[in-house]
Every structure is written in C-alpha cells, then in structure tokens.
Amino acid sequence: MRSGPSSGNVTTKPSPVRPDNCAVVLLEFNELSPTLISGFMEAGELPNFKRLYEASSIFTTDAEEAAPNLEPWIQWITVHSGLSYDQHGIFHLGDGHRLDSPQIWDLISQAGRSVFVCGSMNARYDLPINGAILPDPWATGTRPHPAGAFEDYFTFVQRNVQEYTNDRVQLSKGDYLRFLRFMLGHGLSANTAISIVRQLIEERKNPNARWKRATILDKLQWDVFRYWHRAHKPDFATFFINSTAHFQHMYWRNMNPEIFTVQPDLNEQSEYRNAILFGYKEMDRLIGDALALTDDGRTVLILCSALSQQPCLVYEDIGGKTYYRPRVFERVLEFAGVAGPYKVEPVMSEQFHIRFKTEASAKAAAEALRALSLPEVPAMEAHCSGTDIHAGCNIYRQLSKDVPLTGLGGQSTPFFRLFYQVEGLKSGMHHPDGILWIRDPLSTADHGARRVSLRDVAPTLLSYFNLPAPVAMTGRMISTSPGSGVRNAEKLRGF
Known part of the structure; x- marks a missing residue:
C-alpha cells in the first residue's frame, strides 16, 4: 500500500455532537474525474454540480493504491468499511460478501438508525438490518433485502448490465412485465418514461445509439431510490451509479483524440465525441434532484467517487486495449x-x-x-x-x-x-484521486481542496450519527468546519 495522507496513530479534534435527527445521503458516482468536472463546470455545462460545489466543503481523496489494486470494487469496500486493501483483502468484483467486517450501514443499523443501500458496489450486510439493501448489478453473493422486495427489479437490471455487450439479453416477456409492474409501483417518473421512449425511437433510427441506455438505468435507479427515500425516510442512504465511469473507459479517445496514437475514425467520432460530456450532464440532472430531495435543513449530502480516471495511453503501441x-x-x-x-x-x-x-x-x-x-x-x-x-x-x-x-x-x-x-478500445484508466464534496447544513462551505485518505470517509460518516469508529478503522474523521480541516490534514501528514 502506498503511503497516504493519514496515519492510524494520530488523534484529531473530536466531532461535534450531532442532533438525533441528522440524516446522510451518500451519492456514489463512480470514478468521476475532478479535472473533467472542473472544466465542465467552468464551461457552464454542469449547473447543478456547480451548486453543490459552491455549498460544500471540498476534499480530494487518495485511494493509496496502485494497479492492480486500484479498482472500484476494492476502493468502495474501503469507503464502506474504513479498511485498507491490506486489511480487507477483497480483490474481485462480486466477492464483497466474503468480507467478515461490518460496513458503515451495519454499524449505523446496530445503533438503531435506519438505512437504505441502493446499488453500492461489492456490498455485504449483516442480518438483522434496520432498513433495505439493493445490491449492485454485478453482485453474485449478496441478495436484496427484504427478501422479495426488489427481486424483479434486481434481476432485470443485473442481466442488462452483465450482458450489455451482447446484442440480445436473456430476458423473457415475463421478466419485462414483472419489471414494469415493479417500476409502476415504485416511483417510475414521467421524465424516465419519456426518456425510455425517446431512446427506443433514437435506436430505431440509429442502432449505434444503444450506448446511451446506461443513463436510462441511472434514471430508473434514481426513481427507485427517491421513492424509497420519500416513503421510508432512512437516516443513512447510499445511491451508486456507474454509467459515466463506463463512458470514460470507452470514449476518452473520442473526447481528446489528439493525445492518442490510435485515432478514431470519422463515423465513430460523430457518435461518441461528446459521450463523456453527455454522461456528466445526465448526472448533473440527478444532482439537481438530490439537492431538492435533501433540502430539509437536517440532511448532509455527500458526493464521493472513490477514485477517478485519466487517459489510458499505455496500450497504444499494441493498437489500443481491447478485450x-x-x-x-x-x-x-x-x-x-x-x-x-x-x-x-x-x-x-x-x-x-x-x-x-x-x-x-x-x-x-x-x-x-x-x-x-x-x-x-x-x-x-x-x-x-x-x-x-x-x-x-x-x-x-x-x-x-x-x-x-x-x-x-x-x-x-x-x-x-x-x-x-467487445466493440471499442479502452481509453480511460484508473487514477487514485477521488472526489469528496460534503454539503453539511451545520457548516459553511470550504473550498480549500484538502487531501485526505479514502480511509477517512467511513469514520467521518459514522461521526454524523455520533458513533465511534471501530479500532480496525485506521482513518480519521474529517472536519468540515472552515480552517479546522486544514489543521487536521496537516496533523495527519505529520507536520
């Protein structure tokens, strides 16, 4: 593990006692790039990201790992457990259920608070749990909870995501009908329905437009999240999506062709040159919805990416990476x-x-x-x-x-x-820097852009519920009070 900005032997200023009605919504937008977000915000393309940024304390997380240990299914376990990869040892996607340590929602639930985990990557949970769990679509050893609550939705999304490179997904008419019935009873919005119709019409005219389906799944996931959040008002909730991470892996070459040796052809460019910006703008709409959902004076809204991406140039000498x-x-x-x-x-x-x-x-x-x-x-x-x-x-x-x-x-x-x-060449690769924006109604915004360890996220989340971090968590609580976070970060670096 690379040395990071945090040390397990350093104490920091204790967190203030939070009111009992404090709630947290953790937006897990996988692998968003701080550099790209900054540029898109400056260009006026992401007004809701800009609103969240201006109201938040801004941090850059360090995953403290390098390839091959720099993977989202490794880093999200660090976010959720507070454990480094050396501690948790989960290397493969789909193996999260093998983790024998509690995750933040387990600890929050054990304290009597309610939780809703919506799509978090490589997740596991302990029973009994005070709330609901909707696993990520790659999960193979973790099932939705309560039993039967999300099965029709989970099955449909899982097969679409796992077989997205295939022209035909193995779903029956019954699967489609059960999924539709679930969505009609769990918050399907008019906006999502219209987007689905427009997407299908566009695909009839241009079959290459199928790549945009990933953002339709984001909308469906958000509809389910918003419905459940409004109905049950969980104290702690997560919402995970991955579409823009996928677009970055596939289409960075189209966004910045000048830096790549293998050049996309003109037809490819006409379809994909704005694919990454499209993904960010779709996420921007979800940010706007999240700001509205959490504008109640008690909810801490956090945007976390766990890690990010950068251009992938290391395979250009073999014609680009394919699989x-x-x-x-x-x-x-x-x-x-x-x-x-x-x-x-x-x-x-x-x-x-x-x-x-x-x-x-x-x-x-x-x-x-x-x-x-x-x-x-x-x-x-x-x-x-x-x-x-x-x-x-x-x-x-x-x-x-x-x-x-x-x-x-x-x-x-x-x-x-x-x-x-599989169609396309990989053109984006992982980078250890991640986004952590915290909009806390009890603190003012701070744009000091401090660096913190990714291990610091879990104890910080627990602090909002006045819960101590377990001994195994070697990170430290991040203060969002202006100025104090800078001093804490310096302490963690040993200055």
Missing part, C-alpha cells in the same frame, strides 16, 4: 473439458465467476481453463478460491480472424467461434 468475452460461457467450459455441475455468473467486461459444489471440481476446472491457449500465449486467467473460480480471457490485443484456440487435450477450434471482441 474478448465468451459468446456462451458454457460452450467455452465444454471445450475446455470442464465437467458440471456448476453455475456461471457473469461479472464485468471479460470476467465471470464459476461456482462448483466441491473444491476438487473447481481446482480441476481452473487448470483446464488455464490450459486454453492461442499460439504461444495462454488465453485465460482462472483464480480458484475454495469452490469458486474467478475467470476471464486475458488477451487484450487485436487478434486475426482465423486465430486458433487450443485446449488441454490438443483439440483446436477458431477462437472467434467461442469468443467475440
């Missing part, structure tokens, strides 16, 4: 000679989980997958943990159309018979 995904996961396993029974659970990009009943079966399957090869290079990564495998194709360069895939027994088949290349 490959199984057309049908079971066919790849069959070709590799993997025997059932097993359950495949797609995750993100090229990655997927395989669940077996025995450790011996999982170990044999991992060896068979790692034996799959292209000429002179392995084709797959497969990491075994007990009865589970986390796997994915580890080829990130351009392949010829006739390249063969060879299995453990020497059998061969065309690689593209089993895999497909």
Whole structure:
C-alpha cells in the first residue's frame, strides 16, 4: 500500500455532537474525474454540480493504491468499511460478501438508525438490518433485502448490465412485465418514461445509439431510490451509479483524440465525441434532484467517487486495449473439458465467476481453463478460491480472424467461434484521486481542496450519527468546519 495522507496513530479534534435527527445521503458516482468536472463546470455545462460545489466543503481523496489494486470494487469496500486493501483483502468484483467486517450501514443499523443501500458496489450486510439493501448489478453473493422486495427489479437490471455487450439479453416477456409492474409501483417518473421512449425511437433510427441506455438505468435507479427515500425516510442512504465511469473507459479517445496514437475514425467520432460530456450532464440532472430531495435543513449530502480516471495511453503501441468475452460461457467450459455441475455468473467486461459444489471440481476446472491457449500465449486467467473460480480471457490485443484456440487435450477450434471482441478500445484508466464534496447544513462551505485518505470517509460518516469508529478503522474523521480541516490534514501528514 502506498503511503497516504493519514496515519492510524494520530488523534484529531473530536466531532461535534450531532442532533438525533441528522440524516446522510451518500451519492456514489463512480470514478468521476475532478479535472473533467472542473472544466465542465467552468464551461457552464454542469449547473447543478456547480451548486453543490459552491455549498460544500471540498476534499480530494487518495485511494493509496496502485494497479492492480486500484479498482472500484476494492476502493468502495474501503469507503464502506474504513479498511485498507491490506486489511480487507477483497480483490474481485462480486466477492464483497466474503468480507467478515461490518460496513458503515451495519454499524449505523446496530445503533438503531435506519438505512437504505441502493446499488453500492461489492456490498455485504449483516442480518438483522434496520432498513433495505439493493445490491449492485454485478453482485453474485449478496441478495436484496427484504427478501422479495426488489427481486424483479434486481434481476432485470443485473442481466442488462452483465450482458450489455451482447446484442440480445436473456430476458423473457415475463421478466419485462414483472419489471414494469415493479417500476409502476415504485416511483417510475414521467421524465424516465419519456426518456425510455425517446431512446427506443433514437435506436430505431440509429442502432449505434444503444450506448446511451446506461443513463436510462441511472434514471430508473434514481426513481427507485427517491421513492424509497420519500416513503421510508432512512437516516443513512447510499445511491451508486456507474454509467459515466463506463463512458470514460470507452470514449476518452473520442473526447481528446489528439493525445492518442490510435485515432478514431470519422463515423465513430460523430457518435461518441461528446459521450463523456453527455454522461456528466445526465448526472448533473440527478444532482439537481438530490439537492431538492435533501433540502430539509437536517440532511448532509455527500458526493464521493472513490477514485477517478485519466487517459489510458499505455496500450497504444499494441493498437489500443481491447478485450474478448465468451459468446456462451458454457460452450467455452465444454471445450475446455470442464465437467458440471456448476453455475456461471457473469461479472464485468471479460470476467465471470464459476461456482462448483466441491473444491476438487473447481481446482480441476481452473487448470483446464488455464490450459486454453492461442499460439504461444495462454488465453485465460482462472483464480480458484475454495469452490469458486474467478475467470476471464486475458488477451487484450487485436487478434486475426482465423486465430486458433487450443485446449488441454490438443483439440483446436477458431477462437472467434467461442469468443467475440467487445466493440471499442479502452481509453480511460484508473487514477487514485477521488472526489469528496460534503454539503453539511451545520457548516459553511470550504473550498480549500484538502487531501485526505479514502480511509477517512467511513469514520467521518459514522461521526454524523455520533458513533465511534471501530479500532480496525485506521482513518480519521474529517472536519468540515472552515480552517479546522486544514489543521487536521496537516496533523495527519505529520507536520
């Protein structure tokens, strides 16, 4: 772990006692770039971000990690648990349920306050819990709570997100009807309904416009969040979305083509050159809704990104980074000679989980997958943990159309018979700096732009409920009182 701005052996000024009716809404907008937000705000493109910025104390978080440990499913666990990666050890998306430490909503619930977790990445929770949990769409070991409350919504969104690169998502008419019935009873807004209709019309005219669907899922998620928040008024609530992070990964090349060696073609540019700005402007509308929802004099509104992104230039010498995904996961396993029974659970990009009943079966399957090869290079990564495998194709360069895939027994088949290349080249990569804006009705805005450890977020959230941080949390509470935060940050650096 890299050295950061915070030390576990330093004490800071205690937080003031909060009123019993204090509430917190934590907006988790994954991987937003401080640099891009600043530029877009200056250009007048993000009026609601600007309103929140002007009313907030501004901090930059340091994830204190570098690749390969710089991933959102690692950093969000740090936000939610207050533990560094060295402490929590959760490396893969979908493994959050393996964490054996409580997260902030567990501690807040145990104190008798109510919670609502809406989409937080790689989340886990303890039962009983005083509230509701809607897991992220990549979750494989965490289910919605209460049981049955969000299942129709969760199933629909999960399959759309996990298979977003496929032209066809495996959903039945019944799945669509159950989802529609759920949304009609859980806050579907006229704005979202109109946006869906417009999106479908645009796709009929221009099939390439399908990429904008990610923002429709954001709107649906916000409708559910707003409905539940208004109905139940939780003391602590989280709201997570990922669309703009995805746009940055895919379309930074189109936003700033001059800095890349591999240039997008003219047709691609006409479609995607403003994709990232589009994502930020869609999030700006949600910021406006969040400001209205929390304008009650008691709610602390926090915007957190956990980490951010920067241009990805490290793969330009091989033609840009691409990746490959199984057309049908079971066919790849069959070709590799993997025997059932097993359950495949797609995750993100090229990655997927395989669940077996025995450790011996999982170990044999991992060896068979790692034996799959292209000429002179392995084709797959497969990491075994007990009865589970986390796997994915580890080829990130351009392949010829006739390249063969060879299995453990020497059998061969065309690689593209089993895999497909996901459209586009990766052009955004992770950066450890993150956004932390805190609009606190009991404090005035402070734009000192102090740097803090990402580990400081969890104890700060607990402080709003007058709760002490567990001993395992090595971060410290951030003060939003003007001036004091600067002194605390200096103390944490050892000055």
